Structure formats: C-alpha cells, structure tokens
Amino acid sequence: MTLHEPARFFANLLVPTSDPVGLRGRLAEHLGRHARCETTETGEVLLSSELGLSRLTLEAGGLRIAAESGDPTGLAYIKMIMADHVLELGEAGLALHWTGAGASGSPLPFFRAMTVTGVATVGRFRRLTLRGDDLGRFAEGGLHVRLLLPGEGVRQRWPVTGDDGRPFWPDGNPPPARVYTLRRLDVAAGEVEIDMLLHASHHDAPGAAFAERARPGDVVGMTGPGGGDLPEATDYLLFADETGLPAVVRMLAEMPAGRRVRAFVEIEDEDDRQALPSVAAAEVTWLYRRDGARLETAAASIGAGDLPPGTVVWGGMEHAARRAVFRRAVDVWGLPRDRLRLASYWRRGQAGTDHHHDD
Template sequence: MNARLPLRAETAISVASPLEVMARLRDHFVEHGTVSGTDERWTVAFDIGEAEALACDGHVRFRVAAADPTSLAYLQWGVAEHVCEFAPAEAPEIVWKGGVIPGAPLPYFREMRVLRARQITPRMRRLTLAGRDLDRFSHGGMHVRLLLSPETDVKPVWPVMGKDGRQAWPEGPRPIHRVYTIRRIDIAAGEIDVDFVLHEGNETPGANFAREARPGDVVGMTGPGGGGLREADWYLLAGDETALPAIGRMLEEMPAGKKVVALVEIADHAERQELQTKAELDLRWLSREGRPAGTTKLLADAIRALDFAADASVFVWAGCEHAAAREIRAHLHMERGLPRRNSLIAAYWRHGMAGEVENSD
C-alpha cells in the first residue's frame, strides 16, 4: 500500500462467497475511486486513502490506509457497512486490528457549542458554533451531520467507535441527526457557521434548534463528507434554499477565470442573499412566489432552457428535493448525454417526508 499513508488497519471477515462479496464491493467502489487488480485481489484508491481486498479460504482480508484518523475511520466504516449490506444473511463478525480503539471517541466527532445566532433572511438563520481541533473539517467535504438533543435540556449520548469500525451507541437518549453545510470555517478561532432553513411544521428538529438556540447550547457534529466539484471550464450550480449554503460556499471558493451559472430556487424575493465570488457569475434567482417548496419544476425547467454542450468542459452540481433531483438527473444523462462523471446531483430532501434522503449521483 501507499507508503505516504502511515495509518493502517486490517480485518479478516468470514463469508460464504468471498469472490461474490468482493465483486459487489468492487462494483460499488468503482463509482467512488480508482480500482486496480484482479478478482481475487484488488486495491481501490480514494481521495482519503486506500483499501485492499484479498480473497482467502472462506474469508476476505481487508487492509485500509490513510493519512489521518478521520479518513482511516471512514474507510473502516465503509468496508464494514458494505460487507454487511452485501452479505446480510450471514451477519458477519468484523473485528479490526489497528485504527481507533473500540469504545474510544470517534475521530470525526466534535462537541460544539453555540456562540451566536443571526437572521440572514426571513427564512434563513445562521448559527456560529465553536469547537476544538477543526482543521480536518476544512477539507474532504463541506457537509457535516449535526446531532441534536431529542428533548429540551436533555444531553444525548454521543457515538463511539465500534469494534466493527462503525458507530456504536452507549446507553442513553440518542440524538436526532440532520446534514448541513459548513458555510464558513475559521480554524484558528475554532468556529464554523451553519445556515438553517426555517421550515414550518412539527418534524423540523434542525429548524427548531436554530430558532431556539442560545449561546452555550451543545450540539454534536460528525464529518466532513459529501462530494465536491471536479475540474471543468465552467460550472452549473443549481439548488433550492436547502442547497444555498453549499452554493454560496462553492462560489466563494471558486477561483478567478472560471465561469459559473447559478440557478437558485427560493420562496420569494426576500430570500435573496449577497453571494461573493471571484468567478464570472451568472446568478439567476427562481422565486416560487408563495408556492410551497417541492411543488414546482422551476429548477428542472431552468436547466432545460439552458444552452450548453454536454461535454467535458462542464460540471453540473445540484442539490434539491428528491423528485426534482431525479428529473434533473434524467434530463442531463438521458436527454443531453452528459457523462455521469461530469455531475453530482443530490436529493437533499423529499416532499412530504421528514428526515434525510440518501440519494446522490
């Protein structure tokens, strides 16, 4: 394995069909990294490290390597999660040698405290959270999972490292979790900004937390994660208000000389924000004019109306409601013929349902 990746862990997992499990893993990993080798032994190189699989008599031996504890823990988690997914009936026992000690705090977890809050627009509230050792959250993804107390004045338990490499939970009230974007990070000050859309309704723990947050309130955080932009001549960024924090951060980090078209769906004109960038920006606000979120085709129709060549010169990033993401994905790949490697289309939420949606391209 790569000598520049000094942190290592390994495990041998007994399964009935090692080659079948390896094949399914390889087919999954090829979408996220570069795979090389044979059916019996292959290696996949990710942005965060490497994983190696070797078929042995009645089991698969895995070795993972990374440059930092968070990346190593992510690789352990990924291997364990997908082996259990691809061999569910066997309930394979997974025990790692090396890596984080079982029961120890997760290297990708931080306990954060609210410093301040302010209103950005009528429906967008920004919380500044403070924590220690935030350098790893400045790269490798801009999304985090916030762990929120299920009840007022009740501190939940925080996850720890399980022996199989996945999260384990001590006894006690578990937090509610939601995914958000780090809008701004200041490593030296130990601060991050997170923007919350103030959704209406009872099943909105993130919005409720943002409305009621006071200095000193505690929240857990794991991460970072989420895909970013690939190199291209110009970019199309599209999303509703839930993706606006990510679009705003990507624009701020975009270098001069790049061209960007940004399509942002908002409730009404009061939700417009000042977005800064060094790139050449064509910003278009798409107002629902009072119509509920998730009930229009503003984003999909706006993308259809754009005149652009679906080739290697463009990268499309979109974050929005599930049905809109599905329609945008189909239009780009099936109608325009845009290669899948030239897009990242994420379903941030689903109309009529509470919670997260795990669906991205």
C-alpha cells in the same frame, strides 16, 4: 538530511465467512461504483479512493480486509464503510472486530463536539455559529457535515469507535441527525456557520426544531466532512433551492478568479435572498416561487449550444426538480455523467432524514 515518509495508518479485519469468494465479489461490485477497483496478479482485490486503500485477500477462515490511509479520519471512514457493507452483504449474525489503529472505545476522528456561540435569523433560515477544536480536517473532503441534535434539556453522551469500526453509542441512544452545508469555515478561529432552514411544522423536522430553540452554550455533535466536491472546470452551471443555497454561497466564495459561473437559485420570495460574494465571474438569477418561477423551467430554457465545452453542472434541490435537471443535462445538453453533480436534498411530501446524492 533525513527524508521522512508521510505517516500511514493501518487496520485489519478478518471476516469469518463460509463464502469468502462470493463476499469479496459483492464488496468489489458495490464499492467499485465509488472507488477504483483492480485485481492483482496474486488475486488480491484493491479498492482505492481519496480516503485510502483496502486490500481484500482470501485466507483460511474467511476474508481478510487490510485498510490503510494517510490520516486517522480517512481510515475511520474506510473501516465504517467496510463494516456497513460486510454486514449488509455477508452472512447474518457476523461479529466484526478490527485490529490496528483506531481501537475500540477511542474517540471518532471525524466527530467534534460543537458549542453554539451565535444565533441569527436570515430570511427563513436560522444561522448558527458553532465553535469547536481541531477543525482543519473539515476544510477538505466535502462541503457537508452531519449534525447530531440532542433533545431539549438532554445531556448527550457522544459516540466512540465500536469494535466493528462503526460509531458506538455508550447509552444506546443516538439523537436525530441531519446533513447541512458548512456555509463558512474558519479553521484558525475554530468556527463554522450553518444555515438551518425553518419549516412550517417544526415537530416533523428535528433540525428546524433545534434551530428554533438554539441558544449560545448549547452543544451539538458534528461529523464529516463529505459530499459536494466539484470537478475542475472553467465554466459551472449551478441549480439550487433554499436547501442548496448554503452550498452555493460556499462554492462561490471559494471559487477562484478566472472561473465563470451561472447560478439559478429558487427561493420563496425576495426576503430569502442572500449576498453571494465571489471573485469568479458569477451571474446569479433569483427565481421567486411565489411568482411561479422554477428550476425546471430555468433548465428548460438553456439549449445545448448555450453551454461552453467542459461545463460542470451542480445542483442541490427537491427530488422532482433534480430529475428534470438531470434529464435535461443528459438528453439535451449531452453532458457525460462525470460532469454532473446533481443531488436531491429533500422530497416533496416526505419527511427526509438525510441528503440523497444521486450524481
């Protein structure tokens, strides 16, 4: 019997810089906040995460970055992240060119063209059903995707891999992009469901504007997945407003039996309630904003002694509410940051462009 090693994918980048030591240090400092960082006996800096591994090595003419991953998507993300940070932290005017897997002009492995096959109205959401090919990778690595939303009547040309590893738009005209949660994913059917919140003014919200006009046959771009991971625990405490509700739906649907969950969901009124099926022991409290109920108040009603040891707290909500829940979790409940997954999905008074993950 022959044993086969799992496939690995490799790429290399030589960054031409007059200060390779300084650039390597800045990359290690910034990327080390989200990846494991170590220095070998030979002086290599290793950065590793669930995406794969990067080796930062000094050599004549600059800094060598050797990236490897167990799948093309992980490698593509490493290349993109490295390029973004090198261009931010390195010298001005750098031209980057990766060699190896994922050649310039090739399809982005984390991109899919998705066709709208169904549209429904659920409370203040428009629920879009999208169909595409080869969605297995979207079942791991996070709950969220980024939708690329072409304008009405626009025939969009989609991005490919650029020389620097980042998405390259052939027509130089990327459409607006917004992050959403995969409320439901059926890999076998090649189908996802996404709930898109409708806003009072669609003109300032490309996502809501697209959701309002979407019809079967429309095509959108989808990249991902990312974000939304939950540490293993027996007990979970969840906080969400409408923007975080699709993530709560997905997490509860996938939560195994034997887990205990308390969820607080702030919505406008009764019309925005949704079914939240789960085999876990789930207790959901709906907070109606029209009656003055708020996530901040719900969090303030929970004392340190009310949480079982090892509880994980997750949240997806407005910025100020997120800050209040975070302060309560740290100052009163005494939870370490590695047990917190709290994010501000939007900020009152500002037209946001993306999720902003804080913890």
